[in-house]
Amino acid sequence: MHALVATVVHHPEDARILHRQVRALLDAGHSVTYVAPFRACNVTPWSELTAVDVPRATGTRRLGALREARAALAEHAPRADALIFHDPELLLALPRRRPVTVWDVHEDAAASLLTKPWLPKPVRRPLGPVVRGFERGAERRMHLLLAEEGYRDRFRHTHPVVPNTTYVPERPPRPPGTDRVVYLGQLSMARGAAELVELGGLLRPHGVRVEVIGAADGETRQLLRQAQQEGKVHWYGFVPNDQALRMVSGALAGISMLRDAPNYRHSLPTKVVEYMAHGLPVISTPNPPAEALVTGRPNGHCGMVVPFGDASAAAEAVLRLRSDPGLRSRYARTGHAIAREEYHWPVQAKAFVRRLEEWVLGSPEVQSESAPRPALVPRHDRTRMGNRQDTGLSSGLA
The missing domain is CATH 3.40.50.2000 (Glycogen Phosphorylase B;)
Structure with missing residues (x-):
């Protein structure tokens, strides 16, 4: 399975996206193309994945990032088995031709508008119903993964929950200190x-x-x-x-x-x-x-x-x-x-990967295992990123 993972809002080394979900996909033997704002965050991507650099969406400066993301997704989506995106903004940038598509819902997007300092206060509350409308539309057009059990009531249908757990060492590295x-x-x-x-x-x-x-x-x-x-x-x-x-x-x-x-x-x-x-x-x-x-x-x-x-x-x-x-x-x-x-993440990691595999295998458009796959490269020369020589992520905390 080849997964196309995308964010323009989160840091490329976001714990849930990279250190948990992408890591789980790579460890399961799948390949990943990762669309994220690497240069904007001064991040060198892992050598194990294909990196596509896009601008970061911050504050009121979002349209340019969404345009770049839309072009990148349109280019890479036809060669992927699954598209997993992590920002509600990317609902506006999804290409028409795309594989099995999954929105990983990190937060209550409508409620979070009330705490966004870059949004003028008079528009924060009125935008809530608009966002809810986008959520209902997304339910009809794609799969949803929820980060919290408490998000279930926002949606009309039942969606799987992949909670924000973490890697838990067998023993704490050090006892609590005093200073x-x-x-x-x-x-x-x-x-x-x-x-x-x-x-x-x-x-x-x-x-x-x-x-x-x-x-x-x-x-x-x-x-x-x-x-x-x-x-x-x-x-x-x-x-x-x-x-x-x-x-x-x-x-x-x-x-x-x-x-x-x-x-x-x-x-x-x-x-x-x-x-x-x-x-x-x-x-x-x-x-x-x-x-x-x-x-x-x-x-x-x-x-x-x-x-x-x-x-x-x-x-x-x-x-x-x-x-x-x-x-x-x-x-x-x-x-x-x-x-x-x-809350040990490896337990959730297996369920996360298995759910994606089931969705992809259930899609009539999935390629057979014997079908040749075109080589995946970053969008153009400016997106080629250096390799991290030592990821240190083969086991333990990632």
Whole structure:
């Protein structure tokens, strides 16, 4: 099977897209052409796949990226068995002639409009029904994969769920430490960037630093730069997922300060599972799925829940964990055990690949295994990217 994978919004090294789904396809013996904004993000693609570079869609600058993506997809789709795309924007760029097509639904797109700083406030709510209409149309024309069980109610039909799990090591690399807390993931005001900065200021006098790993949107970039200069946080920017997970290991706690936004109420933050997987106690706001996981399990808690927007309560939780080695060790053990048993990605990877294979085999247009396949090359010379000599992704964290 040859898969054509596309995004113009996400970073090319997005954990769900590259380190989980593409990795799973390659490990299963399939080939991949990956359409993504490599140069815009200064990324060298893996030598194992065919890379097609397109501009990145950011803020109000999206039409050019969609035009380039449409041309790239039109060129490569006829030679693929499956097209998997990851942005609702790409619904506007799909070619007419295409193979089995799958939309991987990462978020509640309509609800997320309410937190997009680049959209004028007067149009955010009215655009919601328009996006819902696109979702209903997509159901009739293609397959859908959902990243969360909570997304099912948005659609009229039943669609398979491929949850945002992670690679869980058999044992945590290091026990939780005492001098730093970490945040891993995208950064925005709705994701609690201001609260992280405030938390850093509160913990600094106590000798605990706040490390922030992830790309920030335009609204929060200056806030984080200023906080970095003032020593309130250590902001590393975007770090590939495999490296970022090594960085969080050994921290005192992993933190999630999501605000109470509609598009987060039905989504489990992947970062919470990643903290648990690496033996970190979790400190989270009461986002319902996160709260149920962190403090709602009969087999024990793996962290603490603090009120929305309350950096002072988060600081108190951090200091309590630092002063109680037995508590943080218990949270770390419980979280890792739950993650290993229920959220280990290889289990989901097999189901993901099998579902795609079933859809492709069920298509009347699929090529026979003996049919010759044209050579796949990047769109034109400017899309030829250098090879990564050592991917370090054959096993373990990817």
